[in-house]
Amino acid sequence: MLRLDGVSKVYKVGTFGGKELHAVRDVSFDVKDGEVVSLIGESGSGKSTIGKMILRLISISSGTISFDGVDISTLKGDALKEYYRKVQGVFQDPFSSYNPIFKADRVFTMIREEFYPGIKGQEWGDKLQDSLRAVGLNPADVLNKFPHQLSGGQLQRFLVARALLLDIEFLVADEIISMLDASRRMDVLNLLADLKSTGLSILFITHDLSLGYYISERVVILYRGRVVEMGSTEKVYFNPLHPYTSMLMACVPRLDEKWEEVDVELRAKESEFARGCVYYERCPLAVKDERCARERPPLVEAEPDHLVACGRV
Amino acid sequence: MSLQVENLRVYYQTLRGDVRALDGATFTIEDGEIMGLAGESGCGKTTLGHSLIALTPPMRFVEGRVTLDDEELPVWDMERMNDFRFKRISIIPQYAMNAMNPTRKIGKMTSELLESRKVEYKSTLPELKRRLDLVELTHDVLSMYPIELSGGMKQRMVMVLSTLLNPSLLIADEVTSALDVSTQKAVSEMLVGFRDREFVKSLIVITHDISILYQIADSILIMYAGQLAEKGPTDAIIHSPRHPYTKLLISALPKVGVKYAERKLEGIPGNPPQLLDPPVGCRFRDRCPVAFGKCLEEPPFMEVEKDHFVACWKEFERNA
Amino acid sequence: MTESKKKNEILYFALRNNKLKLGVAVLFVFVVLTLIGPLLTDYAPYDYVGPPYHPPSAEYWFGTTTFGQDVFTQFILGLKATFMVGIIGGGLATLIGVVVGFTAGYRGGVVDEVLNMLTNIVLVIPTLAMLLIIAAYLTVRGVLAESVFIGCTAWPWAARAIRAQTFSLRSRDFVDLARLSGMRSWKIILSQIAPNMMSYLLLVFILQFGGAILTAATLDFIGLGPTNAVSLGLMMNNAVLWGALLLGMWWWFVPPGVAIMAIVGALYVTNVGLDEVFNPKLREM
Numbered sequence: 001m002l003r004l005d006g007v008s009k010v011y012k013v014g015t016f017g018g019k020e021l022h023a024v025r026d027v028s029f030d031v032k033d034g035e036v037v038s039l040i041g042e043s044g045s046g047k048s049t050i051g052k053m054i055l056r057l058i059s060i061s062s063g064t065i066s067f068d069g070v071d072i073s074t075l076k077g078d079a080l081k082e083y084y085r086k087v088q089g090v091f092q093d094p095f096s097s098y099n100p101i102f103k104a105d106r107v108f109t110m111i112r113e114e115f116y117p118g119i120k121g122q123e124w125g126d127k128l129q130d131s132l133r134a135v136g137l138n139p140a141d142v143l144n145k146f147p148h149q150l151s152g153g154q155l156q157r158f159l160v161a162r163a164l165l166l167d168i169e170f171l172v173a174d175e176i177i178s179m180l181d182a183s184r185r186m187d188v189l190n191l192l193a194d195l196k197s198t199g200l201s202i203l204f205i206t207h208d209l210s211l212g213y214y215i216s217e218r219v220v221i222l223y224r225g226r227v228v229e230m231g232s233t234e235k236v237y238f239n240p241l242h243p244y245t246s247m248l249m250a251c252v253p254r255l256d257e258k259w260e261e262v263d264v265e266l267r268a269k270e271s272e273f274a275r276g277c278v279y280y281e282r283c284p285l286a287v288k289d290e291r292c293a294r295e296r297p298p299l300v301e302a303e304p305d306h307l308v309a310c311g312r313v
Numbered sequence: 314m315s316l317q318v319e320n321l322r323v324y325y326q327t328l329r330g331d332v333r334a335l336d337g338a339t340f341t342i343e344d345g346e347i348m349g350l351a352g353e354s355g356c357g358k359t360t361l362g363h364s365l366i367a368l369t370p371p372m373r374f375v376e377g378r379v380t381l382d383d384e385e386l387p388v389w390d391m392e393r394m395n396d397f398r399f400k401r402i403s404i405i406p407q408y409a410m411n412a413m414n415p416t417r418k419i420g421k422m423t424s425e426l427l428e429s430r431k432v433e434y435k436s437t438l439p440e441l442k443r444r445l446d447l448v449e450l451t452h453d454v455l456s457m458y459p460i461e462l463s464g465g466m467k468q469r470m471v472m473v474l475s476t477l478l479n480p481s482l483l484i485a486d487e488v489t490s491a492l493d494v495s496t497q498k499a500v501s502e503m504l505v506g507f508r509d510r511e512f513v514k515s516l517i518v519i520t521h522d523i524s525i526l527y528q529i530a531d532s533i534l535i536m537y538a539g540q541l542a543e544k545g546p547t548d549a550i551i552h553s554p555r556h557p558y559t560k561l562l563i564s565a566l567p568k569v570g571v572k573y574a575e576r577k578l579e580g581i582p583g584n585p586p587q588l589l590d591p592p593v594g595c596r597f598r599d600r601c602p603v604a605f606g607k608c609l610e611e612p613p614f615m616e617v618e619k620d621h622f623v624a625c626w627k628e629f630e631r632n633a
Numbered sequence: 634m635t636e637s638k639k640k641n642e643i644l645y646f647a648l649r650n651n652k653l654k655l656g657v658a659v660l661f662v663f664v665v666l667t668l669i670g671p672l673l674t675d676y677a678p679y680d681y682v683g684p685p686y687h688p689p690s691a692e693y694w695f696g697t698t699t700f701g702q703d704v705f706t707q708f709i710l711g712l713k714a715t716f717m718v719g720i721i722g723g724g725l726a727t728l729i730g731v732v733v734g735f736t737a738g739y740r741g742g743v744v745d746e747v748l749n750m751l752t753n754i755v756l757v758i759p760t761l762a763m764l765l766i767i768a769a770y771l772t773v774r775g776v777l778a779e780s781v782f783i784g785c786t787a788w789p790w791a792a793r794a795i796r797a798q799t800f801s802l803r804s805r806d807f808v809d810l811a812r813l814s815g816m817r818s819w820k821i822i823l824s825q826i827a828p829n830m831m832s833y834l835l836l837v838f839i840l841q842f843g844g845a846i847l848t849a850a851t852l853d854f855i856g857l858g859p860t861n862a863v864s865l866g867l868m869m870n871n872a873v874l875w876g877a878l879l880l881g882m883w884w885w886f887v888p889p890g891v892a893i894m895a896i897v898g899a900l901y902v903t904n905v906g907l908d909e910v911f912n913p914k915l916r917e918m
Contacts, residue, residue, distance in 0.1 A: 042493035043464070057809050081815040089813055096806040099825055107810060114815040151584060159810075181353040182521060186565050186580035193573040207494065210567040214578070237569060251498040253524035255551055255568055259498060 001201050002054065002170055003030040007063035009049050009225075023049045025225040025278075026063070028299075031170070036192070036202045038212035038233070040248075041222035047205045050222075051174045054203065055089045056080065067170070085115065088163040092175035094155035098147035104155065105143055107162050115166060131161040135191055153184035160191060171195075174205045189215060209252045213237055218305075221245050226278045227299055231306030241308040243283045277310070314382050314481040314514035316342040321377030323364040331373070332588045334360040336539040338377070339614055340622070342482070342515050347508060349526030349547070350519045352536035355585055359407070361536070362484045362519045364388060366397075366404045382481060399430050403480035403513075407487040410467035413459040420455030423474060430478065437477060444473045444512070448503055465496035472503060476512045483513040487520055501529050523566065527551050532620070535559050538585045538596035541614050545621035555623045557601045595624070603627050646910045653906030659899035663892065667716055670709030678707040678863045689884050696884035699875045707863050708888050714864035715846055715893070718780045722845035725784025727838045730791030735822050737792070738799025748792075756789040768857050776859045779852065783845045791837045798833060802826050832908040839904050843897040850893075865889035 009024040024046040041047040052058040135157040220230040229242040299309045321338040324331040374389035387393040424434035448469040489497040534544040543556040583600040594609040607626040685701040695704035737748040850866025872886035
């Protein structure tokens with residue numbers, strides 16, 4: 001359904017825009033119908049940037065993103081609006097997604113004005129009720145309130161309800177539960193998983209590996225804007241091939257085993273390696289390996305449904 | 314060192330009345346113990362952490378007694394607490410790494426901090442450098458501005474500063490929340506390192522992330538709605554919790570190896586009660602799957618096994 | 634359904650806010666005075682109608698000037714001129730500042746650079762020198778001309794401030810959400826960004842209003858003001874020029890001074906009250 005091909009995003013920074021910041025570099029992956037793909041990366045990995053590019057909130061520097069075969073950068077005006085009927089997003093901070101001076105319902109009113117201008121009051125009311133119930137909210141509890149009167153969990157589910165009003169096919173969920181309490185996270189997560197069974201595809205952006213495992217069929221691991229490993233969830237999690245993925249797995253605090261003695265290289269400098277592997281500086285396997293500093297390893301298939309970009313595998 | 318807290322009550326003053334944010338905390342921390350303090354937002358863990366060291370308005374001391382190393386801590390008196398802060402008890406506040414003065418070089422900030430505690434910067438410099446080495450920060454960091462450091466580096470700097478005077482007790486308030494998973498591990502292990510090297514004697518680690526506590530804490534204290542729910546050794550809390558809230562909380566945590574398709578995890582329905590006028594009796598009563606009549610009466614925080622405390626009538630029944 | 638309820642709610646809170654009520658009350662008094670004032674006096678402001686240096690009395694409510702002119706008449710008509718300058722000058726400055734600020738802040742890029750340059754140029758032009766040149770060519774000037782001039786030169790700081798606010802609001806998630814809802818840019822500015830800045834825009838207008846009045850008073854003082862008109866600023870400066878301070882003629886300069894203070898002060902208090910009414914978070918506490 002959604003395909004990314006060699007997508008990159010470059011920002012001009014520094015005085016007079018002299019330097020370049022590559023937030024995303026040559027990223028390619030796809031999301032099939034009814035599939036949940038987790039985009040996993042730490043800060044600076046470019047995962048949010050990818051999400052925003054898919055939502056057409058940021059422009060694409062190079063490469064193509066196509067939805068159902070259509071290059072989305074060509075969409076304008078009404079075509080773009082049609083795109084938004086099928087593709088929507090929910091962001092990390094529930095409180096920042098609402099204009100604080102308006103009631104929370106306004107996000108629904110906006111949808112009504114833009115997409116259902118002729119709809120009658122009663123019909124709209126029913127649609128709203130259905131959507132709210134589908135996300136597990138009681139309409140009487142949450143309608144007609146200001147954002148600060150609702151909890152983070154309710155606000156996030158509100159946003160999912162908003163997306164459902166549009167009969168979407170694809171949802172970009174950008175760290176949507178990281179700001180919620182532990183006891184409420186599962187509700188929202190389960191909601192997403194339930195929706196998947198109705199045919200919705202989800203790009204689940206997160207830094208939390210255990211969440212990625214719980215909900216997705218495939219994962220894409222990002223480091224500094226590049227894909228270092230991707231494939232089916234089981235294969236990547238239980239047989240991580242890239243040193244970065246192994247490091248991530250080792251660092252996840254788990255409830256069933258203690259951290260191993262893994263030396264984590266912290267001294268990551270900000271220098272950009274024009275050539276060579278993006279993980280070279282921190283990689284324990286690449287010490288004294290000239291090849292890793294010189295050549296950028298391509299993403300190759302190590303086993304079916306498991307790709308990795310590492311010269312030493 | 315040892316810390317004893319007896320029946321500590323600290324409320325927040327608001328225009329609409331007192332919010333009973335911390336309502337009766339009683340517990341002990343032994344020498345060398347790393348105690349994790351966990352709970353969800355609004356449970357009172359930050360209030361507890363801060364009231365031990367800086368009880369500022371709108372917090373209001375209501376009653377209670379705090380004893381550190383057999384000496385009573387005058388937590389209600391900000392002036393008298395000055396003698397204890399940084400030297401006997403210290404805190405790494407939440408967002409500390411963002412609170413550094415952006416126009417001051419790190420070294421200058423450190424010297425100002427030390428002078429305010431009447432400690433000479435020059436004489437502490439060698440020890441400071443040793444500690445920077447330990448947390449893998451170069452000495453150059455002292456002549457840099459905060460904006461030049463990454464999140465993880467700032468956090469480690471703050472950790473060094475808070476422990477420079479070797480306090481007996483260190484309170485770490487959500488020090489790992491805003492960090493990447495790899496830095497989280499490094500920072501958490503550093504906290505343990507501080508204890509092992511005796512820079513600090515004991516730690517209170519406040520966090521909402523229980524899995525980190527499993528990795529580094531000796532004991533865990535679970536709070537709910539301003540009160541203590543359960544305290545016990547880490548293994549006991551994680552693998553055999555007694556309080557219904559703890560049980561539900563642990564089971565709501567995603568684990569690598571658990572998929573939605575195989576086993577659906579459940580959250581805890583409902584919301585924590587408002588603390589402006591909290592409900593009578595056990596505050597978890599409305600969301601508790603095993604609540605019964607006696608729960609209308611507030612359960613005391615009692616020891617049910619060695620070093621394992623719970624506030625739950627059902628559990629007392631089981632024990633009896 | 635929700636929109637009309639919202640308006641009613643705002644009205645509800647507006648009616649209960651003390652600061653708002655106080656500010657509006659004071660302004661109301663002055664507006665009424667301005668409107669019905671001319672009916673209360675038969676004189677023209679610069680007519681010699683009575684004995685000079687006369688303190689307030691039953692016949693001359695605000696006394697007379699050194700020339701025997703009725704201070705009350707001057708005051709009433711001066712109020713009108715002052716309000717006009719404030720509204721037209723302040724309003725024009727606010728309008729230009731809003732258009733430039735929103736456009737530069739929302740669009741960014743080249744548009745922003747160009748508008749920034751324009752703003753800086755206008756900011757730096759010495760308005761006094763410009764005015765001297767204009768005065769040399771326009772020997773007869775009215776209050777309208779003065780207002781327009783002030784409006785065209787006072788907008789840069791407002792544009793800057795609004796641009797900064799727009800920048801910060803534009804990157805908020807709710808603006809992204811509006812874009813995801815298919816809204817056009819202008820609609821987003823008007824319906825999402827501007828309402829958030831409502832009280833801020835009002836404050837800008839208030840400051841422009843007050844600033845315009847004060848600027849006008851300064852210009853009046855050096856003779857670059859309107860010819861053959863009367864304003865509160867002119868009154869005060871005439872008073873000082875003709876020795877009112879030395880002669881203890883407080884009735885000549887105190888009323889206009891108090892009036893300016895009261896009007897601008899009432900505007901500020903109104904604004905603080907309005908902020909509380911508009912911002913739901915400030916209400917519940």
